[in-house]
Amino acid sequence: MKFTKMQGTGNDFIVIDCMERENKDLKQLAPKLCNRHFGIGADGIIMILPSASEDIKMRIINSDGSEAEMCGNGIRCFAKYIYTRGIINKEKIRVETLAGTIVPEIIFKNGKPDMVKVDMGEPRLKRSDIPMEGPEGEVINEPLYLDGIEYRITCVSMGNPHCVIFIDDINAIPIKEIGPGIENHKLFPQKTNVEFIQVLNQGEIKMKVWERGAGETLACGTGACASGVASYLNKKTGRRIIVHLPGGDLLVEWMDDNHIYMTGPAEEVFTGEIIL
Numbered sequence: 001m002k003f004t005k006m007q008g009t010g011n012d013f014i015v016i017d018c019m020e021r022e023n024k025d026l027k028q029l030a031p032k033l034c035n036r037h038f039g040i041g042a043d044g045i046i047m048i049l050p051s052a053s054e055d056i057k058m059r060i061i062n063s064d065g066s067e068a069e070m071c072g073n074g075i076r077c078f079a080k081y082i083y084t085r086g087i088i089n090k091e092k093i094r095v096e097t098l099a100g101t102i103v104p105e106i107i108f109k110n111g112k113p114d115m116v117k118v119d120m121g122e123p124r125l126k127r128s129d130i131p132m133e134g135p136e137g138e139v140i141n142e143p144l145y146l147d148g149i150e151y152r153i154t155c156v157s158m159g160n161p162h163c164v165i166f167i168d169d170i171n172a173i174p175i176k177e178i179g180p181g182i183e184n185h186k187l188f189p190q191k192t193n194v195e196f197i198q199v200l201n202q203g204e205i206k207m208k209v210w211e212r213g214a215g216e217t218l219a220c221g222t223g224a225c226a227s228g229v230a231s232y233l234n235k236k237t238g239r240r241i242i243v244h245l246p247g248g249d250l251l252v253e254w255m256d257d258n259h260i261y262m263t264g265p266a267e268e269v270f271t272g273e274i275i276l
């Protein structure tokens with residue numbers, strides 16, 4: 001099977017062109033292909049598929065084989081791949097995902113495709129949209145208990161679930177200990193991604209992420225968008241912020257049309273062929 005390895009802010013993906021033929025076994029194969037010692041190594045698999053309703057369709061499979069509704073870093077890689085390969089000859093592409101239609105746009109630098117800006121759609125805040133157990137309403141700065149410790153959480157769906165926690169020092173957080181407990185907490189029937197945020201000022205935050213189905217990664221695009229929403233709703237920042245992640249920076253803007261726009265890099269790393 002031919003593949004291309006790509007990364008966006010260090011969140012890395014195996015991109016597979018399924019325009020001609022869909023490989024039905026990719027969910028089952030994901031743990032092996034994504035394994036960093038025995039496989040290609042990646043946080044997930046991005047599948048490129050034809051769409052009946054939009055320009056093209058993307059599916060994202062986490063490294064554990066579970067399928068997610070959306071992937072922010074992944075859709076930038078997806079857009080760059082299909083534009084540079086001439087699969088779709090448009091700079092603004094309408095992409096069908098399980099989270100609805102998402103619209104990435106290629107940004108040019110010196111005449112060459114460079115960053116990708118993505119219209120990520122509207123954030124969803126209703127408890128049932130996250131989804132989360134409990135009475136209807138928004139979850140902004142509410143308590144969550146894990147191993148007798150209280151965490152204050154703000155929850156946002158960017159098509160996929162996010163639980164944002166503000167902390168004073170991002171380097172002091174034992175993410176591998178707390179992350180799995182919150183990801184699998186009974187409040188989240190479909191599990192959740194978990195973002196830890198240190199606010200630097202009105203326009204900048206630092207973020208570390210524990211991803212549902214992938215563990216700690218260097219960045220999460222939907223997580224950065226959810227964290228931008230959570231930071232504004234908790235009156236910690238404005239609506240336009242730079243999110244500093246271990247793998248690089250993303251620009252997140254919550255505009256007047258209530259849509260979130262995310263801008264960041266997407267790079268091809270190598271291509272190859274793997275015998276299945």
Ligand SMILES: N[C@@H](CCC[C@H](N)C(=O)O)C(=O)O
Pocket residue numbers: 011044060062067068069070071072073074160161193211212213214217219220221222223
């Ligand atoms: N890294 C991604 C999100 C991938 C899916 C996530 N792990 C989930 O299960 O929801 C991003 O950049 O958004």
